[in-house]
Amino acid sequence: MKHRILILGAGYTGMMAATGIALRNKTSQVTLVNPTDLFNERLRQHQAAVGQDLGAHSIPDLVAPAGVAFVKGRAARIDAEQRLVVLESGRELAYDVLVYALGSATPRVANAFTIDDPAFAETLRANAEGVLTVCGAGLTGIEAAAEAAEAYPGMQVRLLNRGEPAGMMGPKARAYLRRSLYRLRVEVRTGVTVARVLEGAVELEGGELVPTDVTLWTTGVAYNPLAAEAGIAVDAHGRVEVDATLRSISHPEVFAIGDAAAIRQGYGVIHGTCQSGIPSAAHTAESVTRVLQGKAPKPFRFGYIHQPVSLGRKDAVIQFTNPDDTPSRWYLTGRAAVAYKEAVSSSPLKFYRSKTAIPARMTGRTGGRHNRLDNAPAPTVRTLASH
Numbered sequence: 001m002k003h004r005i006l007i008l009g010a011g012y013t014g015m016m017a018a019t020g021i022a023l024r025n026k027t028s029q030v031t032l033v034n035p036t037d038l039f040n041e042r043l044r045q046h047q048a049a050v051g052q053d054l055g056a057h058s059i060p061d062l063v064a065p066a067g068v069a070f071v072k073g074r075a076a077r078i079d080a081e082q083r084l085v086v087l088e089s090g091r092e093l094a095y096d097v098l099v100y101a102l103g104s105a106t107p108r109v110a111n112a113f114t115i116d117d118p119a120f121a122e123t124l125r126a127n128a129e130g131v132l133t134v135c136g137a138g139l140t141g142i143e144a145a146a147e148a149a150e151a152y153p154g155m156q157v158r159l160l161n162r163g164e165p166a167g168m169m170g171p172k173a174r175a176y177l178r179r180s181l182y183r184l185r186v187e188v189r190t191g192v193t194v195a196r197v198l199e200g201a202v203e204l205e206g207g208e209l210v211p212t213d214v215t216l217w218t219t220g221v222a223y224n225p226l227a228a229e230a231g232i233a234v235d236a237h238g239r240v241e242v243d244a245t246l247r248s249i250s251h252p253e254v255f256a257i258g259d260a261a262a263i264r265q266g267y268g269v270i271h272g273t274c275q276s277g278i279p280s281a282a283h284t285a286e287s288v289t290r291v292l293q294g295k296a297p298k299p300f301r302f303g304y305i306h307q308p309v310s311l312g313r314k315d316a317v318i319q320f321t322n323p324d325d326t327p328s329r330w331y332l333t334g335r336a337a338v339a340y341k342e343a344v345s346s347s348p349l350k351f352y353r354s355k356t357a358i359p360a361r362m363t364g365r366t367g368g369r370h371n372r373l374d375n376a377p378a379p380t381v382r383t384l385a386s387h
Contacts, residue, residue: 002029003292006085006095008075008226010034010059011042012274013258013281014101015352019066020285021099025292031093032063033085035074043274043345045115046143046310049216050151051125062352075102078230080251097253097288100232100240101281102224104259104272106140111197112217115140123214129154133202133212135194136219137161139309142177144216149184150312158187158210160194160202169307169319170327180311221272223260235262244299246284255284265302267324276302278348308341316341 005028007018014032022030039057041048048054060070073087078098085093106114112135113120124132129152134145137159149157159165159181165188166177181188193205197217201209223238233241233250240256241249242263248254257280259272270276279302287297303323310316316337320330332340 002027003096004028004094005030005097005099005288006093007032007099007101008085009101009103009260010039010070011101011103011258011277012348013103013260013277014099015039015059015063016278016281016348017099017101017255017257017284018068019063019352020282021288022063022066022068024285024289026067028292029069030067031069031071032059033071033073033075033087033093034059035072037070037072039349040116041345041349042116043348046140046147049115049120049124049144050147051121052151057349062349066352075226078226078232080230080232080254083253095253097255097291099284099288100227100248100254100256100260101258102226102260103277104221104223106218107220107222109197109217111199112215114217115144120214120216124148124152124155127155127213128152130213131156131158131211132214132216133158133160133210134216134218135160135197135202136217137163137165137188137190138218139166139307141216141218142166142181143310144218145186146181146184146311146315147313149181149186150314156187157185158189158212160189160192160204160210162191162193164190166307166309166319168325168327169317170329170331173317173319173327173331173333176331176333177309177311177317180315180317184312221259227256227260237262245287245297246280246300247287247297255288257281257284263300263302270302271325273304274348275304275306278351308337308344310338310341314338 005021007014010032018032037059039059041054044054073089075085076088077086083095132148132155134141142165145157145159166174195203195205197215201211203209227240228234228238232248235241239262242256242261243249246255258277263270283300290297304321304325307319318332318337318340320328322328
């Protein structure tokens, strides 16, 4: 009997885990489940939002060379006792090992779009001379505001946030980012809290109404409830509680990776980014292989490298970081930063097309002393929680 390995979610982490496990375990049955068969480039959603054609990448075509079977469907329920995943169609998929890679999303808010809403790009085009209000000035909000301002010069773009945009960056990188937003004519309002979004206006705490034609919501994080509903141990936010090897603390046949997992390091719980998600997936591919060989998996170690943010197509800023994601003294701006960011954003697809498994040690700053090892050719960063 082949070992049945099931991966839920075909984002950056699910794709890396599926191909990595399949390439390492030729005699195992590796199945990847996702609601759509087109790969969503979350690192480039701000570009898609202004109508840029990113191309269509077929998930089955990307994973087929590694020997991964693809099932199009949405998981409705996990039966952790019987080791079954039940799809909305009623189809049942049995597993010996489950990799939970369902990620995170921005909560839906009435009268507002999220960055992954296909209707957002069309609505922006229809309001090219109108007002766009972006609620939240994390990296997702900043990139969306800058991209829209550059793509639609006649649009008034407003960014609302409690604190300074990109507050996690160092003062020099943050100052450069603020100047770039000013150059793009993005109105930045800080010290405000959005109470609710109405049709045609955003209401702030205190009652002020800010007129708007289009509202983009980029703040907050929501996690899929499937794990909690199945009785798999989760933290207060709904992320799967894992041990040092990324195995569920309640169900050792379940591995959780990326945003979907509460991964603890010496400096705290990793926040969801592609920068940390891909290394967690590559590590899990090696860990699953060790388990199938009767060996114990090894602990996962990770340190951050950078915080990259696009400021339209012609500008960017990269804040390099310490392993705990605090800003270092080094940063990169302008054309050099654009080239760096483009390399970062394109690298994951190269991994999935590879016919050779990427070693876990190649996918991040890993090891006890957090060595600087980049995702080949460059590390990646982003989720809706922070980018």
